[in-house]
Amino acid sequence: MTLDRRSVSESTAARLSLYLRSLEVLEGEGVRHVSSDSFARRFELNSSQIRKDLATFGEFGVRGVGYEVASLRRHLVGLLGLDRTRRIAIVGAGRLGTALADYPGFRSGGFAVAAVFDTDPARIGARTRSGLTISPLDDLPEMAADLAIEVAVLTVPEEAAAAAARLCWDSGISGILNFTPARLAPPSHVRVKNVDLKIQLETLSFYIGAGPIGLSREKEEPWRRTRSRSLPRRT
């Protein structure tokens, strides 16, 4: 009942979202009940992990029976805070910011993009495809309060990130989805989630590698035409 959300691991929280999505699929198929086991098999999850994750928040199942799909879905919606619309501000109306303003995941199921901000006079006053007028960043404090904005999607250039982030939390915004490479230092009541696309890409690059470690630069470019026999890359 009085469990501090911060004691819940990122991975558990992320799985709640995944469970919700999967339950919605089942509900769409008219399924009424699931056991953790059939649920796990269906969506390639782990049944004990499902039970452990859910048990963190209460007893949602019935022993011998399983979980009632609709009721579990409602519980998850509540846990994730999606039972009311959370208002999002896009901070930085560049290509990525305006693309995200229209992104289905950002405009559905509990979220609404309520404002878009930028500092560039050439952008201010323009409309995004979804019909929002781009506002000057200076208006953020006032608009954030008026529109009850809770989440900022930070898509400004790296140099501008720290100041823009501070403006967000000083305006009462409590969550930041940070697409900037900057590492922010928020006050303890503000949650930042970094989505560093460069790190993701470089991590991917690490794993696809270029043959065994220690041979990064080889005599020729064996990756170009080695499409013939896909080398077994593992021992």
Add this chain to the structure above:
Amino acid sequence: MTLDRRSVSESTAARLSLYLRSLEVLEGEGVRHVSSDSFARRFELNSSQIRKDLATFGEFGVRGVGYEVASLRRHLVGLLGLDRTRRIAIVGAGRLGTALADYPGFRSGGFAVAAVFDTDPARIGARTRSGLTISPLDDLPEMAADLAIEVAVLTVPEEAAAAAARLCWDSGISGILNFTPARLAPPSHVRVKNVDLKIQLETLSFYIGAGPIGLSREKEEPWRRTRSRSLPRRT
């Protein structure tokens, strides 16, 4: 020397990218040597973790002295496979896909967007802002081979994801950055990194919550002004 990259944890791999970025800052400042300790303090990292991470791949430091910035940077560039240009295809030329095609992190330091694909006849033949012509998805196999594309950025609609992904790995692409909610099942030599923006947003939403768990819908909106006592995050 013959360490299998797959035995390296995601978190270690992600940190290599972070270390590289931080080293570039130091190098830009003309710093020649760092100890793991000063490096850690400067960039808010953990010095033993730095040493452990690096020691996975070799002995890059000198005891009593520390690490030579330029040489360590080169080592990391090699480990991350950034010592040559990796060619990227954007698969799905919607708003997000075209925005990513111009994203600085995707056009710098070892990466180049070499092609953009879509199935929509209205998009095919158009040019992205960065000057690439959008090609029909059917041309992917041929173009991927000709252009030596190694990485696909998957930004198609969810329904199209599985087929498009299969097309990618059948065309010899070895890494997929998946912006789709679909959970792909790649062959073992293909690496997929999921960047599920909806999960990220919902996870953030979970942590900002709406007061204590079990009280999702409260009488008033206590999340707005409950900024009083920030409880200490750690013991």
Add this chain to the structure above:
DNA sequence: TTTTGTGAACTAGTTCACAGCT
């Protein structure tokens, strides 16, 4: 000295396996 590289200790997260409830 100083600072790395690394076993040992610790902490977090996952999976097992079963008691207990329906």
Add this chain to the structure above:
DNA sequence: AGCTGTGAACTAGTTCACAAAA
């Protein structure tokens, strides 16, 4: 009998602390 909820066992990841190297 069937399936949840949960301690116990296990596995992965992080931090400590120090012997070995320069």
